[in-house]
Amino acid sequence: MKNELILILDFGGQYNQLIARRVRECNVYSEVVPFDISIEKIKEKNPKGIIFTGGPASVFGKDSPKCNSKIFNLGIPILGICYGMQLMTVILGGKVEKATKREYGVTNVKIDNNSLLFKDFNSTNNFLMSHTDFVENLPSGFKTISSTPSCPNSGMENKDKNFYGIQFHPEVVHSENGINVIKNFLYEICKCKGDWEVSSFAKEKIKSLKEKIGNKKALCALSGGVDSSVAAILLHKAIGKNLTCIFVDHGLLRKNEGNEVEEVFKNQFDINLIRVNCKDRFLQKLDGVIDPEKKRKIIGEEFIRVFEEEAKKIGTVDYLVQGTIYPDVIESGLGKSSVIKSHHNVGGLPDYVDFKEIVEPLRDLFKDEVRKVGLELGIPENLVYRQPFPGPGLAIRIIGNITEDKLNILKEADSIFREEIANAGLHKSINQYFAVLTNLKSVGVMGDERTYDYTIALRAIETTDFMTGVWSKIPYEVLEKVSSRIVNEVEHVNRVVYDITSKPPATIEWE
Ligand code: XMP
Numbered sequence: 302m303k304n305e306l307i308l309i310l311d312f313g314g315q316y317n318q319l320i321a322r323r324v325r326e327c328n329v330y331s332e333v334v335p336f337d338i339s340i341e342k343i344k345e346k347n348p349k350g351i352i353f354t355g356g357p358a359s360v361f362g363k364d365s366p367k368c369n370s371k372i373f374n375l376g377i378p379i380l381g382i383c384y385g386m387q388l389m390t391v392i393l394g395g396k397v398e399k400a401t402k403r404e405y406g407v408t409n410v411k412i413d414n415n416s417l418l419f420k421d422f423n424s425t426n427n428f429l430m431s432h433t434d435f436v437e438n439l440p441s442g443f444k445t446i447s448s449t450p451s452c453p454n455s456g457m458e459n460k461d462k463n464f465y466g467i468q469f470h471p472e473v474v475h476s477e478n479g480i481n482v483i484k485n486f487l488y489e490i491c492k493c494k495g496d497w498e499v500s501s502f503a504k505e506k507i508k509s510l511k512e513k514i515g516n517k518k519a520l521c522a523l524s525g526g527v528d529s530s531v532a533a534i535l536l537h538k539a540i541g542k543n544l545t546c547i548f549v550d551h552g553l554l555r556k557n558e559g560n561e562v563e564e565v566f567k568n569q570f571d572i573n574l575i576r577v578n579c580k581d582r583f584l585q586k587l588d589g590v591i592d593p594e595k596k597r598k599i600i601g602e603e604f605i606r607v608f609e610e611e612a613k614k615i616g617t618v619d620y621l622v623q624g625t626i627y628p629d630v631i632e633s634g635l636g637k638s639s640v641i642k643s644h645h646n647v648g649g650l651p652d653y654v655d656f657k658e659i660v661e662p663l664r665d666l667f668k669d670e671v672r673k674v675g676l677e678l679g680i681p682e683n684l685v686y687r688q689p690f691p692g693p694g695l696a697i698r699i700i701g702n703i704t705e706d707k708l709n710i711l712k713e714a715d716s717i718f719r720e721e722i723a724n725a726g727l728h729k730s731i732n733q734y735f736a737v738l739t740n741l742k743s744v745g746v747m748g749d750e751r752t753y754d755y756t757i758a759l760r761a762i763e764t765t766d767f768m769t770g771v772w773s774k775i776p777y778e779v780l781e782k783v784s785s786r787i788v789n790e791v792e793h794v795n796r797v798v799y800d801i802t803s804k805p806p807a808t809i810e811w812e
Contacts, residue, residue: 304330308348312356320472328495336366350378350491353385360391378463378491386466393440403433416446417489428469428476499673510539517619523548525562528624531675535662545573549607552580553694556716591701593812600693621656697812701740711738713791714757725779734761737811745795754795771803
């Protein structure tokens with residue numbers, strides 16, 4: 302069955318993925334596509350509606366992104382947001398002006414609730430505005446449906462043609478009832494029925510994987526992270542023992558993590574799982590290495606070697622399973638910004654393995670949708686909501702040279718920190734938190750003895766995208782408990798510090 306579809310034309314705004322997610326939250330499937338998508342392609346996709354996103358450009362810019370103007374002849378409803386509204390105005394013959402000052406912030410907007418876009422709204426509503434240019438004259442056939450003192454045409458409609466434009470951002474949480482603007486567009490204007498549900502996704506995916514793969518064999522690299530885990534279980538439900546998972550345990554995982562992965566996949570789901578314990582091999586390769594990028598490179602390469610060796614033992618497989626998710630697809634398709642860290646993802650594509658085709662069962666899903674599918678499939682909550690963990694593992698949380706002793710110190714300290722965060726009920730509000738073993742030794746006193754031992758740093762970040770983030774204001778009592786437990790329970794640590802730097806300027810990881 303083909304789902305109803307909303308196409309989101311990406312003009313480079315920071316909230317584009319969010320718009321797609323909001324649409325899906327309203328039970329309508331959405332796809333983000335480049336702004337210059339061809340008319341043929343749009344027809345082929347046959348969307349119920351189109352949304353133009355915002356973007357950093359100005360319609361006055363020489364190279365500003367423009368869609369094909371024939372898009373307005375297709376008879377498909379269109380909603381332009383911010384830059385998208387301005388572009389719609391210019392293409393359809395209206396006038397955009399440049400303001401001297403940028404308007405930013407939550408603004409009380411006067412709205413015409415006779416418009417279908419604002420059905421069931423009050424006559425004013427608070428929305429987030431963020432713009433410099435604004436619509437001065439509407440294109441013909443349009444009328445104003447919302448206004449603010451500094452932006453008299455903050456909303457417009459051409460009801461006959463189903464074209465709508467808004468200067469504010471309904472997709473962000475700062476906009477009161479923002480989701481209802483999106484809902485009205487989908488249900489009142491595009492006449493969607495709402496046939497997208499994550500739970501039916503799992504059922505249909507398992508069925509289609511079964512049909513596609515049949516009795517052939519598939520191989521999956523398991524990292525213990527959410528994406529590869531959910532992909533593996535989907536495949537397992539579809540083809541059972543014809544799936545083999547290889548779990549390369551490089552020994553750089555958190556305390557007990559390797560065993561937890563094995564417990565879930567081998568015992569709970571009865572998956573064909575090969576766990577390769579190769580801590581010593583990785584530690585040998587990392588011996589004496591202090592440069593973070595070099596660590597990443599060594600671990601990434603060695604991971605591939607181990608995987609290759611194991612895959613060879615299995616022989617040719619028909620399919621290689623990848624846990625690629627939708628944001629990866631969008632980002633790689635639309636060009637990424639500059640690389641600060643190389644982010645070798647252990648479990649990335651091993652191009653030497655003998656396989657015929659790649660299967661990426663999650664490539665249409667956002668992270669929160671992957672989590673819902675995971676719960677639906679019966680994967681334990683602690684795995685489904687696991688905080689992100691870097692592929693190179695604890696190697697980039699031990700500053701400088703890595704030894705087995707240091708690894709053990711860090712595992713213990715980190716486990717205490719995680720335990721206390723959970724005890725304080727903070728584990729869902731802090732998005733990433735962990736301990737770092739610095740290479741700083743300092744003087745302390747324990748009982749009557751002088752000590753000269755390591756300093757542990759604690760890191761806790763609140764973020765939605767992991768590209769920026771703020772340090773978490775953990776209550777002092779929790780920090781005090783963590784600190785006292787770590788120095789008392791972990792040998793060779795006599796000092797604990799808390800990292801109060803946000804990102805930017807610091808990164809989340811210390812290496
Ligand atoms: P930074 O330190 O760049 O981290 O602020 C942003 C997010 O990326 C994760 N990270 C990595 N993930 N391989 C990964 O798979 C890596 O080499 C790597 N380095 C950082 C980090 O944990 C955070 O979630």
